[in-house]
Amino acid sequence: MSALDADVLVVGGGPSGVAAAIELRRQGRRVILLDREPALGGATRHCAHSPFGMLEFGRVYFGAAYGRKLTREAEKAGVDIRTGHSVVELCEDGSVLVTTGPGVEKLTAERILVTTGAREKPRSARLLSGDRPIGVVTTGTLQSYLAFHGLLPFRRPLIVGSELVSLSAVLTCLSHGARPVAMIEPRAHALARAPLAWFPSLMGIPFHRGAEIVDILGRTRVEAVTIRRGGKLKTLDCDGVLLTGQFTPESALFLQSALGVDPGSAGPAVDQQGRSLDPRMFAAGNVLRAVETGGWAFREGRAIGRAIAEDFGREPEDGVPVPVTFDAPIKLVVPNILRRTASAPAFRQFQLRVLRRVRGRLSLELDGREVWQARGLWMPERRILVPIPPDAPQAQNVHFRFREED
Amino acid sequence: MPRQPQTGETYDVAIIGAGVVGCAVARRFSLAGAKVILIEKGADILSGASKANSAILHTGFDAPPGSLELELVRAGRQEYLEIRDSLNLALVTTGAYVCAWNAQEAEKLAGIERQARDNGTTDVVLRSGGEARAAMPSLSDRLVAALEVPGEHIIDPWSAPLAYLTQAVALGARFLRGAELIKGTFDGIWRLETTAGEILADAVVNTAGLYGDVVDTRLGFTPGFRIKPRKGQFVVLDKAAARHVPRIILPVPTEVTKGIVVCPTAFGNVLVGPTAEEQEDRVRATVETQTLEALVARAAEIVPALAGMPVTALYAGLRPASEEKGYRVFVRPDQRAITLGGIRSTGLSSALGLAQHALKLHADFAEPFTPPAQVPDIATPNLAECRERDWQRPDHGEIVCHCELVTRREIEATFSSPVPPGDFGGLRRRTRAGMGRCQGFYCNARLAEMTKGKLATPLAIDTEGGR
Structure with a gap:
C-alpha cells in the first residue's frame, strides 16, 4: 500500500485538468482532482456565449452545462473530485498545501499536474492612468457577476480590446441590458479575425482603432474616460471600463515556488511531455500560455495525462533540459524546454506566438542547422504551430530565428 | 450608515x-x-x-534634529511596540539600508549616520557596498555603500x-x-x-x-x-518579489524628497514608491502610466531580480504637506x-x-478625566504573513479571495465588527479581499453579492427594471 494520497494530484478542474484526470484513470491511476471553485469547468463556467465541447464530446455546451458534462465524465471515470479546495503552495517535498472550509491539509502523490488556466490582466498590471474608482473590471468578472449572481457592474461601459473575448464581452453586455459606449483597441488593427471584428460596428458600437486610455475619471464609480486617438484627446461619459483579453497564465503556484515561470509565456517551463523543471511536476492547458480554446486545452490535458501515465514505473526523467530559445518579436514557445527521453511526446508541435503584427521569415534551427522555415505575416494572439522534429531532443541548441521583412 | x-x-x-x-x-x-x-x-x-503610505514604522533616524516630529515619531514608535501584542498588531522587523549608488551619495552617509545617533538611533552601522550585498545579495552591484538602520520596521498600516x-x-x-x-x-x-x-x-x-x-x-x-498636497504614486509587486527584498531599501534623501523606497509589505508583497508631486487638488490622486513605468524600472535598477516581476496593484495618495x-x-x-x-x-x-x-x-486648559477601571484588549484580525492567517485555522468557511486567501469567516466578521467597513476600499483594507494579483477577476462578483446593501457605493449597479 502506498502511503501517498494518490498517484496523481491534478490542480485545477477546467477542461485540461479534467481531461488529464480522466485519461489517467483510464490508464489505471488513482487521481485526486482539486478545484478551488464550488464546481468543475474553470473559465467555461461563466462563459455563457462561447460554445464548448464540439471537439471532445461531439456536441456543443454553453457555460455551466459544459462544466456539468465534465463532472459527469470525471465521475464516470472514477476521479476523486474535490471542489472548494484551494491549493496554496507547491511544497519542496513534492506535496501540496491545501486549504478548505474545514481547514488546512497536505496532500501527497507521485506526480502533480497543474492546470490552473489563465485570466485577463487587471487594470493594475496594465499600469493604466487615472482615478481608481469602482467599475473597472475584466470580461471574466463581468461574466461572473451575471452567471453566478445575476448582477451587473455597470450599464454603459467603455470596452478595451478587440480579441475574440472582447466580442464575447459585447454580446454579454447587449444581452443583459448594458450598452457599451464604445470599443477601443490600442493597436492599428483588431486582433480578432475580420468578420468578427466588424461585429461591434454592426451593433452600432463605435470602434476606435489606435486609441488608448489616458485617464479614468470618477470619485467613487467611473464617470468618464479620456482616450487619445491620433494625438487627439476625447472624453467619453461612461459608468465602467471593461478590460478584455490580455490573458495571462494563472501561474502563481509556480511563480511563488523555486521553479518560477518562463519570462516569455509567463507560465511554467515544460518539456515535450508537459514536465516542468521539477520532474515530478507537470502542467497543461492555459497555465502554459494564454490563451487557447477549451477544446484545445482539453486535448492538451489528455495528451499530457497520457504522458504522465507513461512516466510511472520509471525514475522521474531528470535529464538536463535544453531550453528552446528564440528571437524577438517571438513572444513565447511551448514547450519551453526539451529533454532526452524514451517516452512518446505529448506535444507534437511547438506553439509560438509573436508580440506584434510582423512580416518575416520564421525558422527553426537545431545545433545551427535549419530544419524548418516559413514566411508570412504573423499576427499577435494567434497560435503558430511548428512540428517538433523527432531528433530535436537530441540537440544541444534549439533556436527559433526570426528575420523581419518589409 | x-x-x-x-x-x-x-x-x-x-x-x-x-x-x-x-x-x-x-x-x-x-x-x-x-x-x-x-x-x-x-x-x-x-x-x-x-x-x-509606505507602511514603515520609522525610528526617526533622519527626522529634523530637535523637532517635534522627531520626538513624536520616537514616542509613537515606542508605544506601538508596547501595545502591539495586546492589540494583536503585526511587526515585521526588516531593518533598512540607506543605499548610496554613487560616490556623491556615499559622502552623505556619514552625515546621516551622525544625525541618526544624535536623534537617538544609535544602532546604525555604516557598511561598504560589499558588506551590504553580502547580507542582501539581491541588491544591484552598483551599490557603493549603505547605512544599516536595524530599527526600521514594517507594519500593517x-x-x-x-x-x-x-x-x-x-x-x-x-x-x-x-x-x-x-x-x-x-x-x-x-x-x-x-x-x-x-x-x-x-x-x-x-x-x-x-x-x-x-x-x-x-x-x-x-x-x-x-x-499643499503632495502626491505619491506607488506600485505593488507580486508576492514572488518578496524573497528578493528582505529589507527596506531607502535612497539617500535629497533636499526635496525622501525619494523612492523599495520595501516589503506586511502582506508579503514588495512596494515601490512614492513619488513626490505637488498639486493643488485635494481630492484627485491619479496614477499615471509613465510614472508607474518609471517606478517599475527604478525597482529593477535597485534589485535586478525584480525585472519583469508582475505588478499586483497601483495606488496614489496625497500627503498633507504644508508650506x-x-x-x-x-x-x-x-x-x-x-x-x-x-x-x-x-x-x-x-x-x-x-x-x-x-x-x-x-x-493645559482642561480638568483631567477619570481613566476607566478596565481597558479591553482588542484582538485585531491579523492580515500579516508573519503571523497566523485565518485560512490556516479550522472552519473558516471557504476561501473567497484566492490570491490573498481571504476567508468567508473574515469577511463576515468584519461586517459584524464594532467598526465595520463603509466602502469597498474599507473592506479591502480590513480583509485584503480583491487586493491580490488578479485584482478581483475571481472574487469581485462574489464580493458584490456578499456586500449588497452594506457599502456606501455598491459594487453592482441597481438593476431594478434593468433586465
Missing part, C-alpha cells in the same frame, strides 16, 4: 477626521476617560491621506489605526461617518454643525489631514498653515481647540505620539 446623534449629549472631545492620527487621538482620550466622538466626512476611516479606533469604541467612543464639518462655533462649548447633525463638545481636536486648514477656518480660526517641513501643531486654550496639522509623511509612526501630545496640550 450614519446614525443621527442624540441631541443634547455633550462630548468631552470631538475629533475631526478619522485618519491614523484621528483614530490614535480617539484611543488616547478614551483611555484617559474622556467621552469622545470621532467625526469623519468619508464613508470609512482612512479615507484620505492615511490610506496610502490599516489594521493599526482600525485597532486604535476599535479600542476607543470599546471604551465608549462614538465614530460618526459621513459627517462633514460645516461650521463650528464656540461660546464656552463647541457647537459643531455637520452634515450628520449638530454635535456638542467641550473641546475639539482637528486631525483633518488634507483639510486641516479648511477645518480650522470652519471652526472660525485664521489657520496658521496652508495644506513648512515640520508638523503644524496649534493649541488655542481659550477656545479649547487643538490642531494637529501638516503631518505630511511620518503620521503612521508618530500617530500614537501625537495622541499623547494632544492629551498633554488638552490638560
Whole structure:
C-alpha cells in the first residue's frame, strides 16, 4: 500500500485538468482532482456565449452545462473530485498545501499536474492612468457577476480590446441590458479575425482603432474616460471600463515556488511531455500560455495525462533540459524546454506566438542547422504551430530565428 | 450608515477626521476617560491621506534634529511596540539600508549616520557596498555603500489605526461617518454643525489631514498653515518579489524628497514608491502610466531580480504637506481647540505620539478625566504573513479571495465588527479581499453579492427594471 494520497494530484478542474484526470484513470491511476471553485469547468463556467465541447464530446455546451458534462465524465471515470479546495503552495517535498472550509491539509502523490488556466490582466498590471474608482473590471468578472449572481457592474461601459473575448464581452453586455459606449483597441488593427471584428460596428458600437486610455475619471464609480486617438484627446461619459483579453497564465503556484515561470509565456517551463523543471511536476492547458480554446486545452490535458501515465514505473526523467530559445518579436514557445527521453511526446508541435503584427521569415534551427522555415505575416494572439522534429531532443541548441521583412 | 446623534449629549472631545492620527487621538482620550466622538466626512476611516503610505514604522533616524516630529515619531514608535501584542498588531522587523549608488551619495552617509545617533538611533552601522550585498545579495552591484538602520520596521498600516479606533469604541467612543464639518462655533462649548447633525463638545481636536486648514477656518480660526498636497504614486509587486527584498531599501534623501523606497509589505508583497508631486487638488490622486513605468524600472535598477516581476496593484495618495517641513501643531486654550496639522509623511509612526501630545496640550486648559477601571484588549484580525492567517485555522468557511486567501469567516466578521467597513476600499483594507494579483477577476462578483446593501457605493449597479 502506498502511503501517498494518490498517484496523481491534478490542480485545477477546467477542461485540461479534467481531461488529464480522466485519461489517467483510464490508464489505471488513482487521481485526486482539486478545484478551488464550488464546481468543475474553470473559465467555461461563466462563459455563457462561447460554445464548448464540439471537439471532445461531439456536441456543443454553453457555460455551466459544459462544466456539468465534465463532472459527469470525471465521475464516470472514477476521479476523486474535490471542489472548494484551494491549493496554496507547491511544497519542496513534492506535496501540496491545501486549504478548505474545514481547514488546512497536505496532500501527497507521485506526480502533480497543474492546470490552473489563465485570466485577463487587471487594470493594475496594465499600469493604466487615472482615478481608481469602482467599475473597472475584466470580461471574466463581468461574466461572473451575471452567471453566478445575476448582477451587473455597470450599464454603459467603455470596452478595451478587440480579441475574440472582447466580442464575447459585447454580446454579454447587449444581452443583459448594458450598452457599451464604445470599443477601443490600442493597436492599428483588431486582433480578432475580420468578420468578427466588424461585429461591434454592426451593433452600432463605435470602434476606435489606435486609441488608448489616458485617464479614468470618477470619485467613487467611473464617470468618464479620456482616450487619445491620433494625438487627439476625447472624453467619453461612461459608468465602467471593461478590460478584455490580455490573458495571462494563472501561474502563481509556480511563480511563488523555486521553479518560477518562463519570462516569455509567463507560465511554467515544460518539456515535450508537459514536465516542468521539477520532474515530478507537470502542467497543461492555459497555465502554459494564454490563451487557447477549451477544446484545445482539453486535448492538451489528455495528451499530457497520457504522458504522465507513461512516466510511472520509471525514475522521474531528470535529464538536463535544453531550453528552446528564440528571437524577438517571438513572444513565447511551448514547450519551453526539451529533454532526452524514451517516452512518446505529448506535444507534437511547438506553439509560438509573436508580440506584434510582423512580416518575416520564421525558422527553426537545431545545433545551427535549419530544419524548418516559413514566411508570412504573423499576427499577435494567434497560435503558430511548428512540428517538433523527432531528433530535436537530441540537440544541444534549439533556436527559433526570426528575420523581419518589409 | 450614519446614525443621527442624540441631541443634547455633550462630548468631552470631538475629533475631526478619522485618519491614523484621528483614530490614535480617539484611543488616547478614551483611555484617559474622556467621552469622545470621532467625526469623519468619508464613508470609512482612512479615507484620505492615511490610506496610502509606505507602511514603515520609522525610528526617526533622519527626522529634523530637535523637532517635534522627531520626538513624536520616537514616542509613537515606542508605544506601538508596547501595545502591539495586546492589540494583536503585526511587526515585521526588516531593518533598512540607506543605499548610496554613487560616490556623491556615499559622502552623505556619514552625515546621516551622525544625525541618526544624535536623534537617538544609535544602532546604525555604516557598511561598504560589499558588506551590504553580502547580507542582501539581491541588491544591484552598483551599490557603493549603505547605512544599516536595524530599527526600521514594517507594519500593517490599516489594521493599526482600525485597532486604535476599535479600542476607543470599546471604551465608549462614538465614530460618526459621513459627517462633514460645516461650521463650528464656540461660546464656552463647541457647537459643531455637520452634515450628520449638530454635535456638542467641550473641546475639539482637528486631525483633518488634507483639510486641516479648511477645518480650522470652519471652526472660525485664521489657520496658521496652508495644506499643499503632495502626491505619491506607488506600485505593488507580486508576492514572488518578496524573497528578493528582505529589507527596506531607502535612497539617500535629497533636499526635496525622501525619494523612492523599495520595501516589503506586511502582506508579503514588495512596494515601490512614492513619488513626490505637488498639486493643488485635494481630492484627485491619479496614477499615471509613465510614472508607474518609471517606478517599475527604478525597482529593477535597485534589485535586478525584480525585472519583469508582475505588478499586483497601483495606488496614489496625497500627503498633507504644508508650506513648512515640520508638523503644524496649534493649541488655542481659550477656545479649547487643538490642531494637529501638516503631518505630511511620518503620521503612521508618530500617530500614537501625537495622541499623547494632544492629551498633554488638552490638560493645559482642561480638568483631567477619570481613566476607566478596565481597558479591553482588542484582538485585531491579523492580515500579516508573519503571523497566523485565518485560512490556516479550522472552519473558516471557504476561501473567497484566492490570491490573498481571504476567508468567508473574515469577511463576515468584519461586517459584524464594532467598526465595520463603509466602502469597498474599507473592506479591502480590513480583509485584503480583491487586493491580490488578479485584482478581483475571481472574487469581485462574489464580493458584490456578499456586500449588497452594506457599502456606501455598491459594487453592482441597481438593476431594478434593468433586465
